[in-house]
Amino acid sequence: MSRLWTLVVLLVVLVGQCLGPLQVTAAMVLPTEETAENTPAAESAPASDQTPIVADDAETGSAETTPIPANDQLAAPRGLNFTASVTARDRHGNQLAVGETVASGAPVTYEFIGHYQAGAPLNDGKFNFLPPDYIRFVSAKLTMANGREHNLKLSDNHYNVVIPAQLNASNSWVRITVSAVADEVDKTVTTKRGRALFKFGGRNRSLDIPVFMIFGLKPLEVDLHQHHFQVKKADDIIIKGQFKRDGGLKSSLITVEVKLDDKVISTFKIIGAEQVNREFELAIPAEKLGVGRHEVSFHGIDNHKLQIVPVKLTVQVEGELAFNKVSPQVHFDEVTLSGSSQLTGRQDNWELQVTDTRAENRPWRVMAAVTKLVDDENRPLAGELIYHEAGHEVALNATGMPVAQGQAQATQPVHDIVAGWQADSGILLRTRADALPGNYHGTITWQLEDVPASQ
Secondary structure, eight states: OOOEEEEEEEEEEEEOOOOOOOOEEEEEOOOSSSOOOOOOOOOOOOOOOSOOOOOOOOOOOOOOOOOOOGGGSOOOOTTOOEEEEEEEEOTTSOBOOTTOEEETTOEEEEEEEEEEOSSSOBOSEEEEEEOOTTEEEEEEEEEETTSOEEEEOOBTTBEEEEOSSOBOSSSOEEEEEEEEEEOOOSSOEEOOOOEEEEEETTEEEEEOOOOOEEEOOOOOEEEESOSEEEEETTSEEEEEEEEEOSSSOOOSEEEEEEEETTEEEEEEEEESSOOTTOEEEEEEEGGGTOSEEEEEEEEEEETTOOBOOOEEEEEEEEOOEEEEEEOSEEEBOOOOOOSSOEEEOBOTTOOEEEEEOSSTTOEEEEEEEEOOOBOTTOOBOSEEEEEEETTEEEEOOSSOEEEEEEEOOTTOOEEETGGGSOTTSEEEEEEOTTOOOEEEEEEEEEEEEOOOTTO
């Protein structure tokens, strides 16, 4: 079935967008004998069986800790002149211990403090920290009471640090802050087997590393209502769907990218208190793809860095078939009557152009329907409009006759019909021998048809 675009033209003919820190404290006794037995590392606390509670994934930094007051430390035997403690915190500064959780990939901060109490100064100090399971070190910093600070370097995924100055009454503490990150895991796991110790003059004491859980996050998924689209170039591609996750964290921000050949053509940010299991609708201008069949990919990532498996979409963009330029009025040359039949050409104000950005080789044609030419007193002209081509002429009428046809071409989206006519071809005026002088006018109705190839 043909589609019609109709324009009526006046024709004139002139004929003429917290909990406090947990502190696990160990006491270190420095014997006065020449030798001392090393104290074995303490076993890690067992993992809790209770259901984890996952903290929101908001952005904060690790919290700074001041040296531990003496009344907060464990009771110690007579002769103690050094205490040590360790805390672990999540990104909010909340304590991490048995039963507490962090999300996969979330930052964790360990803070160790060694505090000189009394007696002889402590020399040849060292610190060693092996990471717990499922924890990866990122960076570390050593700070002393005297103000000295050092950034520490990893050695085979652990820290083995020389304390750069003795601990004494005027330089009474050393603090080591280790920034780490939890591994990405798909099931809940427990951190264990981590080991840390301070060592002075060949004597050492281990510390119990806080044990907590890393929450295994369910993957982010998306359910799109439609995978195949057919739209016109001037329209939008409307993508509707729902992000899903079976339990886990809330997603308050989901960033969507639509890619064509790995190039991002459109980006959206879906923001709200909870975007999982809620409907969304996105609109992408089809003109960003261009006419033709395209395969694009739909990508999504939330504020926990969880991504969906990319979804393939097929988009068929149909081009446009329309008049591009049409003169509101057109004229023929003046006619000097000679008493015989005459053929008169067009003036230079004729414009008739068609834009076709559809798929290659789709056909089209232009039909012209005309009214009788009459003068100001409604007297008809002795003559008619004709279509002349290759030596043949056909009289135009009110029903409509084809005056141009063509096919869609990617290299030539605009077709200039009048430019394709010669001076003696196309639409012309034929007057008969009995034509009378006067100013004559009428209308031409242009129809642009998207015709099947068989018509």
